[in-house]
Amino acid sequence: MTLMTRVHLIASGDQREAANRTCWPAQADLERRLEAAFRSRGVELVRAHPVDDGAGHGFIASQRQGLDVIRAIPSGEPVLVAVAAWQYSHHVVSGLLGHDGPVLTVANWSGTWPGLVGLLNLNASLLKAGREYSTLWSLDFQDEAAGRWIDEWVRSGSVSHDLSHVRSFAEVRASTDARSEGQAVATDLRRRGVIIGVFDEGCMGMSNAIIDDALLNPLGIFKERLSQSALLAEMREVSAADATAVITWLRVQGMRFETGPTEAEHLTEDQLIDQARMYVAALRIADRFGCDAVGIQYQQGLKDMAPASDLVEGLLNDPNRPPAHRVDGSVIRPGRSLPHFNEVDECAAVDALVTDEVWRRLDLDPATTLHDLRWGEEYDVDGERVFLWTLQISGAVPAAHIDGGYAGAVGYRQPAMYFPRGGSTLSGTCKPGEIVWSRVYQRGGELHVDIGRGRAVLVPEVENERRRRETTYQWPIMHTVLDGVSRDQMMARHASNHIQVAYAPTREAARRAFEVKAAAFDALGIRVHVCGEVGG
Numbered sequence: 001m002t003l004m005t006r007v008h009l010i011a012s013g014d015q016r017e018a019a020n021r022t023c024w025p026a027q028a029d030l031e032r033r034l035e036a037a038f039r040s041r042g043v044e045l046v047r048a049h050p051v052d053d054g055a056g057h058g059f060i061a062s063q064r065q066g067l068d069v070i071r072a073i074p075s076g077e078p079v080l081v082a083v084a085a086w087q088y089s090h091h092v093v094s095g096l097l098g099h100d101g102p103v104l105t106v107a108n109w110s111g112t113w114p115g116l117v118g119l120l121n122l123n124a125s126l127l128k129a130g131r132e133y134s135t136l137w138s139l140d141f142q143d144e145a146a147g148r149w150i151d152e153w154v155r156s157g158s159v160s161h162d163l164s165h166v167r168s169f170a171e172v173r174a175s176t177d178a179r180s181e182g183q184a185v186a187t188d189l190r191r192r193g194v195i196i197g198v199f200d201e202g203c204m205g206m207s208n209a210i211i212d213d214a215l216l217n218p219l220g221i222f223k224e225r226l227s228q229s230a231l232l233a234e235m236r237e238v239s240a241a242d243a244t245a246v247i248t249w250l251r252v253q254g255m256r257f258e259t260g261p262t263e264a265e266h267l268t269e270d271q272l273i274d275q276a277r278m279y280v281a282a283l284r285i286a287d288r289f290g291c292d293a294v295g296i297q298y299q300q301g302l303k304d305m306a307p308a309s310d311l312v313e314g315l316l317n318d319p320n321r322p323p324a325h326r327v328d329g330s331v332i333r334p335g336r337s338l339p340h341f342n343e344v345d346e347c348a349a350v351d352a353l354v355t356d357e358v359w360r361r362l363d364l365d366p367a368t369t370l371h372d373l374r375w376g377e378e379y380d381v382d383g384e385r386v387f388l389w390t391l392q393i394s395g396a397v398p399a400a401h402i403d404g405g406y407a408g409a410v411g412y413r414q415p416a417m418y419f420p421r422g423g424s425t426l427s428g429t430c431k432p433g434e435i436v437w438s439r440v441y442q443r444g445g446e447l448h449v450d451i452g453r454g455r456a457v458l459v460p461e462v463e464n465e466r467r468r469r470e471t472t473y474q475w476p477i478m479h480t481v482l483d484g485v486s487r488d489q490m491m492a493r494h495a496s497n498h499i500q501v502a503y504a505p506t507r508e509a510a511r512r513a514f515e516v517k518a519a520a521f522d523a524l525g526i527r528v529h530v531c532g533e534v535g536g
Contacts, residue, residue: 010079010081011060021056027058030107037150114497121496134159165484166450189219200344220524244273267422280324293340308394310425311395317397348498368502374390389482449521451518453534454481455483
């Protein structure tokens with residue numbers, strides 16, 4: 001192709017206008033830096049849609065707007081999607097599918113708003129849709145790597161990244177015993193048939209998080225399609241006594257809630273009781289329909305009707321959780337978690353089900369969760385300079401992952417711009433230890449999984465506090481080293497904003513759990529890609 005001289009910039013935004021207004025200054029700053037970087041190369045960056053002064057931002061805020069904006073861009077001309085905050089990918093993916101020019105997705109390297117999270121979701125949604133794209137990221141677009149990537153895209157319409165950390169599972173010397181265990185897990189899942197309870201699909205425009213039944217059913221996994229309105233109705237049937245018992249149990253375990261007097265600004269006791277009702281209601285519905293895992297969409301619709309689901313999600317993912325009773329008084333799933341896939345991410349549901357099965361089979365704590373791959377910086381860990389990721393998610397983190405368990409957990413009111421009716425987080429700093437990480441995703445009409453190993457670490461409190469304030473203070477945080485995977489390799493390869501993690505007590509146990517889990521995915525027919533160093 002000929003050297004680019006003009007590029008059309010678009011900005012996909014949130015569907016919550018409060019978030020768009022709050023994040024707009026960061027987006028505007030990103031766009032100024034990009035304009036300067038492209039101008040220095042003789043390329044004009046043209047905004048394809050105006051800033052709406054009345055709305056207080058310049059984001060595309062609906063799928064209809066995105067279709068109209070992108071269809072007005074001349075055929076064949078290049079498009080740059082600039083991402084400095086969380087964005088609803090379907091706002092622009094629909095339009096990009098019909099555009100025949102090269103596409104570049106770009107994010108600022110910042111933890112303040114989840115722009116990197118938004119970029120990874122957009123990339124994964126484009127990957128699932130089969131729409132070719134290139135991607136890059138930078139702190140200020142003045143560094144050597146960003147300059148090289150921009151130059152390459154302007155010349156060729158594509159960007160190449162180092163993916164040498166990835167190899168097939170067939171190349172890994174997994175033990176015969178581990179492969180046999182993995183096969184047994186796959187056989188058992190298919191024989192039993194497992195059900196995921198889906199409380200409405202398509203959360204926050206994450207098309208990559210929806211798996212079609214034709215791909216899911218051959219794994220032995222089936223959807224029970226549930227409505228969030230049914231969850232609200234079930235919440236009304238939970239007595240005040242049952243709800244209060246949940247919160248009392250948490251306080252007896254040592255969990256602390258930062259409460260205050262006003263609904264709009266503080267976490268209140270009423271919000272906590274409603275969250276406890278949701279917890280019991282979710283378990284009762286799952287029990288009624290025989291669900292092996294559930295996912296609450298929450299952020300669309302339910303956010304205007306009830307406090308956040310995040311505390312509920314974290315409790316469900318922990319085998320050590322408050323007792324929840326059926327109407328007849330019997331306890332639901334005593335001593336067992338009910339894996340929750342945050343934001344109805346069905347790829348995470350597949351991962352959580354396999355993790356739960358493998359970890360219990362190996363007599364390990366099956367508490368698992370997904371995090372957002374939020375941000376990170378280099379840091380000295382045990383005398384070694386490493387890239388230390390900050391993983392963070394608003395919900396679904398079990399207390400078993402928090403340093404100190406429930407006694408180390410704190411509940412803060414969710415940020416009002418995302419969660420207008422409040423609700424508690426299950427916050428804290430995640431404990432140190434060996435982890436296995438993974439991500440199920442869709443590419444070329446097939447299911448794939450990237451899987452690797454790493455470790456969570458504790459950092460001095462001053463650094464922990466700094467990273468919390470650089471991101472979202474109210475949310476749980478995990479400081480993580482991904483073994484044998486650089487920052488840029490992870491960003492170039494990872495096909496989701498989410499990353500699934502589970503702990504193992506020793507390096508030997510982590511190696512075995514990794515092998516069995518990878519073998520289980522392989523036996524299920526999911527294409528397994530091993531990322532980084534996974535040795536003993």
